[in-house]
Amino acid sequence: MIKQELCQVIDQTEIATNIYELTVKGELVHEMKEPGQFVHLKVNNGISPLLRRPISIANINQDEETFTMIYRAEGKGTRLLATLQQGDLLDVLGPLGHGFPVEETEACDTALLVGGGIGVPPLYELSQRLTANGVKVIHVLGHQTKNAVFYEEEFKQLGPTFIATADGSYAYSGFVTDIIKNENITFDVLYTCGPTPMLRALEQEYRHKKVFLSLEERMGCGIGACFACVCHTAEDPTGVSYKKVCSDGPVFKAGEVVI
Amino acid sequence: MSALNISLPGLELKNPIMPASGCFGFGREYSDLYDLSQLGAIMIKATTKDARFGNPTPRVAETSAGMLNAIGLQNPGLTKVVEEELPWLSQFDVPIIANVAGSMEEDYIEVAKEISQAPNVHALELNISCPNVKTGGIAFGTVPEIAQSLTKKVKEVSAVPVYVKLSPNVTNIVEMAKAVEQGGADGLTMINTLVGMRIDIKTGKPVIANKTGGLSGPAIKPVAIRMIHEVSQQVAIPIIGMGGVESAEDVIEYFYAGASAVAVGTMNFVDPFICPKIIAELPELIHSLGFDHISECTGRSWKTVEKLTHHRA
Numbered sequence: 001m002i003k004q005e006l007c008q009v010i011d012q013t014e015i016a017t018n019i020y021e022l023t024v025k026g027e028l029v030h031e032m033k034e035p036g037q038f039v040h041l042k043v044n045n046g047i048s049p050l051l052r053r054p055i056s057i058a059n060i061n062q063d064e065e066t067f068t069m070i071y072r073a074e075g076k077g078t079r080l081l082a083t084l085q086q087g088d089l090l091d092v093l094g095p096l097g098h099g100f101p102v103e104e105t106e107a108c109d110t111a112l113l114v115g116g117g118i119g120v121p122p123l124y125e126l127s128q129r130l131t132a133n134g135v136k137v138i139h140v141l142g143h144q145t146k147n148a149v150f151y152e153e154e155f156k157q158l159g160p161t162f163i164a165t166a167d168g169s170y171a172y173s174g175f176v177t178d179i180i181k182n183e184n185i186t187f188d189v190l191y192t193c194g195p196t197p198m199l200r201a202l203e204q205e206y207r208h209k210k211v212f213l214s215l216e217e218r219m220g221c222g223i224g225a226c227f228a229c230v231c232h233t234a235e236d237p238t239g240v241s242y243k244k245v246c247s248d249g250p251v252f253k254a255g256e257v258v259i
Numbered sequence: 260m261s262a263l264n265i266s267l268p269g270l271e272l273k274n275p276i277m278p279a280s281g282c283f284g285f286g287r288e289y290s291d292l293y294d295l296s297q298l299g300a301i302m303i304k305a306t307t308k309d310a311r312f313g314n315p316t317p318r319v320a321e322t323s324a325g326m327l328n329a330i331g332l333q334n335p336g337l338t339k340v341v342e343e344e345l346p347w348l349s350q351f352d353v354p355i356i357a358n359v360a361g362s363m364e365e366d367y368i369e370v371a372k373e374i375s376q377a378p379n380v381h382a383l384e385l386n387i388s389c390p391n392v393k394t395g396g397i398a399f400g401t402v403p404e405i406a407q408s409l410t411k412k413v414k415e416v417s418a419v420p421v422y423v424k425l426s427p428n429v430t431n432i433v434e435m436a437k438a439v440e441q442g443g444a445d446g447l448t449m450i451n452t453l454v455g456m457r458i459d460i461k462t463g464k465p466v467i468a469n470k471t472g473g474l475s476g477p478a479i480k481p482v483a484i485r486m487i488h489e490v491s492q493q494v495a496i497p498i499i500g501m502g503g504v505e506s507a508e509d510v511i512e513y514f515y516a517g518a519s520a521v522a523v524g525t526m527n528f529v530d531p532f533i534c535p536k537i538i539a540e541l542p543e544l545i546h547s548l549g550f551d552h553i554s555e556c557t558g559r560s561w562k563t564v565e566k567l568t569h570h571r572a
Contacts, residue, residue, distance in 0.1 A: 002291060004532060042529065047324040047477045047505070050529060077321075093531065218317040220328065221528040223292075225284040227304075227333045228319040232312070240310040242333070247288070 002096060002223060003028040006089040010066055012082070017147040019118075020082050021058075023068045024090055032060050032067060035126035036099025036193070036214055036251045039069070040222035042091035043080045052093060053077045054219050054246070056193070058121035059128075070121035070150065096222050097250050100126045100212055105189040107134030112187035114176050114202060116142045116194025122214060124151060126191055127158045138162075138187065140179050142194065146170035177201050196259055203254045211254035217245040224248075232258040262542045262552050265299070265520055267497050268445035269382040269420035270354055272299040272520060275553060276510065276538050279501045279524035280305055280358035280384060280424075281330065285344040286351075289531060296352040297535050302448075302522055303344065305360040305386050308370055310336035315468040320457045325476030325503070326525060327455050329469035332360050332389055337370050345377045354381035356422070360389060364409055367399075372416040382419050385410065385444075388426030388451035389473075400426040400451070403438035410442030420445035422499060425490075427453050427482055436490040447490065448499040448522065450483045476525040477503035484516045491517020492561055505533070507540035511548065514556035 007026030015021045040052040059068035073082040084090060099122070105111045111130050113123045120141050127137050137159035143149045146169040155161040162179045163171035172179050176198060179185070192202050193214035203211060220226035224247030233241045237258050243249060249257075263274035277300040278289070285303050286295050295301065313333030320327045334340065340357075348355055357380045361367040367385070375383055387400035387409060399409050406423070414421050423439040425432060427450040436447055452473025457466040465471070483502030491498055500518030504510060505526045513521045526533045545553050 004530075049321055050324055050476055050525070051319075051321050051326060052529060218319050220319045220326070221282075221288070221531070223288045223531065225288040226282065226319070226328070226528055227284070227313065227330045228328065229316065230313070230318075230333065231316070240312045240336075242312060 001031050002094065003031055004091070004093045007092045009084050009086055009088045009090060011086060012084055014082075015070070016150040018073045019070060019148060019150050020073055021068060021070050021150075022081070022084065023066050024092065025064070025066045026092060027065065028092060028094060029060060029062060029065045029067050032057060032095045034099030035060075035102065035129050036122045037095040037097050038122075038250065039092050039094030040096055040219075041081065041093075043077045049077045049080070051220065052222060053081065054096070054222055056122040057095065058124045060125055070118075072118045093222065097246055098248065100191050100214070100251050102126070102129045102133065104210060104212070105130060105133070105135045108136070109188040110136045110138060110186065112138050112140065112180070112185060112190045114140045114180070114190065114192040114194070114198075116176060116198045117144065117148070119192075119194030119198075119214065119216070120151065122193055123191065124154060127155065131158050138185055140164070140176045140185070142166065142176040142198070143170075175201075177205060199259055203259065207254065212251055213254055213259065214251045215245050215249050215257070215259060219246050222246050234258055262545050262550075263538070265554060267499075267519055270300060270356070272354070274299040274538050274541065275520035276534055276541075277302055277356070277499075277520065277522050278527055278534055279522035280356075280386070282524040282527045285340070286348055289527070290351075292531050293535050294351070295348075297538060298353050299520065299538075300354045300356050300381070301348070302356045302358055302384055303340070303348070304334055305332050305358040305389065306334050306337055306340045306370055306374060307332055307360050308337050308366045310334065310339070317466060317468055318472075320466040320472065322455070322457060322474060322476070323478060325474050325478035326528075327457060327467055327472030327474055328452070329467050329472035331469065337373060341374060341377055345374075345379060349379045355379045356382045356384050358384045358386050358424070359413070360386040364412065367409060368412055368416055371413045371421070375416075375418040380419060382445070383413070383417055383421045384448050385413055385421055385423045386451075388424050388428075400435070401429050403434050406435060407438040407442035410439045410444050414443040422446040422448050424451055425449040425486075426451050427479075427486060432486045433489055433493045436494050440494045440496050444496060446497045446499065447494065448501065449490065450479070450486055450502050453479055453482065475503065477505055479503050480509065484512060487513065487516040487518055488560060491558055504537075505529075507537050507544045510537060510541060511544060511556055514553060515558070515560040517558045517561065519554070519557050
């Protein structure tokens with residue numbers, strides 16, 4: 001169930017250049033079911049910026065009633081979010097949307113998790129859930145540059161992890177799709193979140209496989225009422241049928257919607 | 260005795276607060292958050308004859324104290340609204356105001372005729388002011404003669420009172436209001452969004468795929484207040500005011516300008532509980548201002564003292 005709550009900031013740390021890890025505490029954590037769901041944050045009390053900011057959930061700790069978000073401070077809203085300190089209160093609406101289906105991968109099968117930039121964070125909670133179920137996970141994570149890389153060690157603890165940087169300043173040079181080919185990575189299920197061109201490339205390359213994609217779109221309400229973030233369905237690509245990224249997604253099975 | 264109940268053509272409202280069309284879908288999402296029967300009314304999303312997908316994305320962009328949208332009247336079409344959405348809404352004790360849109364006169368007439376017969380539709384809101392569709396819409400809302408003619412034709416077929424939603428994107432809003440009043444409108448709703456644009460400084464292109472969008476939110480409230488202040492002194496029909504309402508104080512300001520009820524739009528996206536919160540705060544605010552009933556506030560900014568005394572007695 002969706003709740004609105006003033007959550008208390010437990011910790012905020014800059015873990016890479018302009019990349020912040022923000023942990024908050026609140027009862028709505030108990031409502032967080034699937035990895036890949038997101039929350040809608042009001043970053044200040046005023047009317048500028050006016051709208052909430054959708055941020056993915058990177059880690060959920062039910063025992064401590066906390067959850068962690070990792071985001072890039074880039075625009076007006078996220079830069080304000082980055083000024084929050086321990087003890088501050090944050091207006092959170094969530095959890096929102098439908099996340100990654102963990103049950104689609106059986107124990108002992110291999111799941112490949114591919115993330116790009118700020119699409120990497122939700123894969124961390126997903127990877128923990130999958131490994132807890134006995135699934136073997138492999139991570140392929142792409143970042144712009146060396147200074148933007150985060151959570152490499154955390155992912156390595158859960159399974160083999162390959163890092164690519166677009167400018168070649170760290171680890172592999174190039175795109176995540178190159179790594180998958182060059183390393184001959186095989187898998188049963190692919191889960192991915194990141195820039196749309198990356199999602200398109202993966203969907204195209206592995207259309208015979210079981211693939212789940214998390215989409216990004218500019219949102220208004222975040223709960224499905226405003227119709228800002230709709231996309232066409234694959235079976236009716238130019239017609240009137242649609243899915244809402246915020247409430248039907250953000251995770252879709254490859255081939256379900258037009259990306 | 261309630262200090263908030265309001266009677267308007269076709270509408271017996273338990274309070275004067277309602278979500279604005281396009282900001283509340285058909286109520287399903289918000290019904291998961293609170294009991295919709297608390298609302299004075301619901302203005303449902305614009306309905307057209309045929310289903311519409313709407314515009315390409317991005318459809319929204321943030322602005323200072325506001326937002327731009329160019330959804331493009333996405334809706335499931337008349338048949339689905341009448342057969343699925345309205346029956347679903349009938350579980351709540353709340354009158355529905357059905358927003359009717361189209362690109363041709365015949366479309367408006369067909370939708371108005373059929374949707375007005377639904378048992379829970381107590382009034383129509385004639386949408387002649389959507390800035391985000393290429394054909395029709397906006398012309399109906401910017402040329403007084405065309406607006407009047409359409410109002411007249413819709414009135415002839417509608418089973419319920421007709422409120423006309425005015426566009427602020429006109430030179431003379433009073434002229435438009437008078438034209439639709441003469442066309443037989445039972446009330447006005449105002450204002451729709453103001454046409455605007457934002458440009459991405461990295462790409463050099465408009466942020467919204469449709470290029471232009473409708474500006475809403477607190478940024479436009481002073482424009483709405485000014486227009487309602489002008490129009491309410493020149494017409495005899497009631498006005499449902501809207502534009503950036505975010506608090507009970509804003510509601511009072513709209514009433515003072517000349518509104519008889521108020522719709523909340525964009526702020527539903529910011530705080531999904533905004534409508535019930537405002538409804539809960541209104542009685543105390545009204546009493547603290549020295550009124551017994553919210554209807555005493557209508558037009559206070561321009562009514563003479565004698566008229567006010569008379570009105571309150």
